[in-house]
Amino acid sequence: MHTAEELERFQQGETRHLFAAYRDGRPGLYYLEQGSAHSVREYAKANLRCAIASCAAPELTTVGRATRRDGFRHLNDPRLKHGLESDFHIAAKGVIERWAAGQDTTMSARLEQDPDGTRQRRADVLVTWRDESKVAFEPQYSGISLLGWQRRHDWYVDRGIPDVWLFGHGGRQLRTSGAGGLVKLSQVQLAVARTAPVLWINPDQELIATIDVKGSKPWNGREPLRGRLLIIPVDECVLTRRGLEHPAISRCHAEVLAMINEAERRAASHFASPDDFGWTEAAVSSRRDRTVSQQQAWDTGTRVQKGIRVGRSLRGIVAADEGSQPDRPLTSRELAFLWASTAQARAVAGEAGQKWMGSPQGRAVIAKLGPNIASKVFPPVLPLPTNQWQMFVFDRFVLRCPPGAKINLDSAAAEVQRHFAGQELPDTCDLDAALVADAVSEWFQHAAGVLVRRLGPRAFTRGE
Structure with missing residues (x-):
């Protein structure tokens, strides 16, 4: 280090x-x-x-x-x-092009290339093998938002092209902390760390560096992740079809991933207080707006409201005693809430969610968000594949939310309703708007500790 x-x-x-x-x-x-x-x-x-x-x-x-x-x-x-950023960016592209060209005679390394012929994007350095396998290198000296990086990364993922990000060796892309000179990861660099090593480049000295957290104290998931640099000459690295590799870089990346996963595991064991995210009052008011039966259904978790059991048929809620009837007919909203509160609903939706993760759409989500995120499941359950709707919310309203922005929970719920209406699982209940609104609100409360803190503080609000 x-x-x-x-x-x-x-x-x-x-x-x-x-x-x-x-x-x-x-x-x-x-x-x-x-x-x-x-x-x-x-x-x-x-x-x-x-x-x-x-x-x-x-x-x-x-x-x-x-x-x-x-x-x-x-x-x-x-x-x-x-500007120095322009000079360093050009030099970084030149160093990577020269290094890649000297690694393998069966490939070509070209600057500013269109990876797929659509002219939608040009890779700073594109390496192409004879079988059309590609790797894109993206030196990054100027600032980039998390949303901007995610869009560019997703573009490459959708086309099956590994993207290697090389952050600049100074300025805004290499931030240090304290007298010891610890390097701290930005939000973008933390997002990169979930899928690939975080790398920096000094093109003039032809050096590559990565963050080394060996011996560091456990990360709390809230403060920036800090470590020291491990610095390696670029000519000691190897070009593969996954990008730029070196045994020491792989070791450092494994330790960073372990630190991130441990922080998420600890956060999952004690969910973040909604006070931390600025929407407690709205959440409380939304609870007051529910009927008594709705409130009890949510509060009992997997337990069914006393005196009612759920059958296997569509809306199969009947009285506990043969021939008896409830005091009044249950509304469709109450039926929906009661269904979502049962262990059966959780089991059906969870099983469907795991099946969905093996589908082409689910595999695309895993490639985009990573298996650790895509497999997270938080209560409560809508009558949909659990991973599917929760990862939709995470992708649409967390990853794409700029730092400091507010998320309107009513708007998020309306988007879930619009996107999934008509896709309910067989033998469940309708996708009731009130059910969706409460499910989305509950999801943000329970998922905040693991999925939201990792991207930095944000405020969550409900619409008036």
């Missing part, structure tokens, strides 16, 4: 331009080797240009000095400056 001096060196970067584009538009970047500035100067003037396509003065020359790194310089306007 890094010392304070190693971290400082990793965060430093060369300010000279080390990569240039070709004037004739050929793919790839030209890398200026140290000590070659004088020998390639005329070639650079005639054949190379600034790698930033929008540069207003793209003509280049080379500069060589005895005590500093050789580099390119703009020929006609040496005072022209590009």
Whole structure:
């Protein structure tokens, strides 16, 4: 793991331009080797240009000095400056392209490529094998929101293309904490950690780093996850069809995943208080709005309201004693609430949920959210495959919610009702709107400790 001096060196970067584009538009970047500035100067003037396509003065020359790194310089306007983020981003793409091209002769590494021919997205570096297997590398120096990252990651997942994110070696993508210089993961980096190692790149020193939590205290799931950097030369890493690999990186990632899973396990054992999420009053008022029988049905969990048992037929709620009748006919809403409160409902919906996870749609959800999230089941139960509707809520209203935003529970319930209406399981009850509203509210309360805290604090509100 890094010392304070190693971290400082990793965060430093060369300010000279080390990569240039070709004037004739050929793919790839030209890398200026140290000590070659004088020998390639005329070639650079005639054949190379600034790698930033929008540069207003793209003509280049080379500069060589005895005590500093050789580099390119703009020929006609040496005072022209590009942002360091742009320079580092270009250098990172160039390093990965050169490294990948030297790893395997059966593949090609190209910059700014369209992975699927739809022109919807261009990978910073796309590696393609002869059998059309692909891996995309995405160096990231500028800021990116969790929602923005999730959309880009989902795009690759939908096409079966592993995406390797390489965060910048300084600035907003490498945040440190305390005098010891611990690195702390952002929300995006924590999301990456659930499916792949979190990686940083220093393109000028050609180094890769990952977070190492060995020996760290247990993570509480609320504060940023912290650790030290394990720094490795990029040429010691191996290109595979899963991306960039190294035994030490794999070991670090396994330990990070274990820490995350343990935090979730502890959180699941004592659900977060709804006070932490700002919707307690709304939840209380929603309980007051229920009828007595509805309230009792929810409060008894898997127990059926006294004096009523549930049969196997549709809405099969009959009086406990043969020939007796309830004091008044039960409404469809009450039937729905009573059904959802039974052990039978939980068993049917849970079994259907596990079956759904093995379907193409369920497997797509697992690929997107990870098996640990997709398999989570929280009470209560709607007359739907449990994992299906709960992961729909998680994906639509948690993952896609920007940090600090408010989630309107009534709107979330209406979306669940619209999306799943008519898909009820056989021999259950109708998808009653009141049942859905309470189920969604209860889901946020019970799931908050495991699924919401991992993405940072948010406020949850019900509509007026």
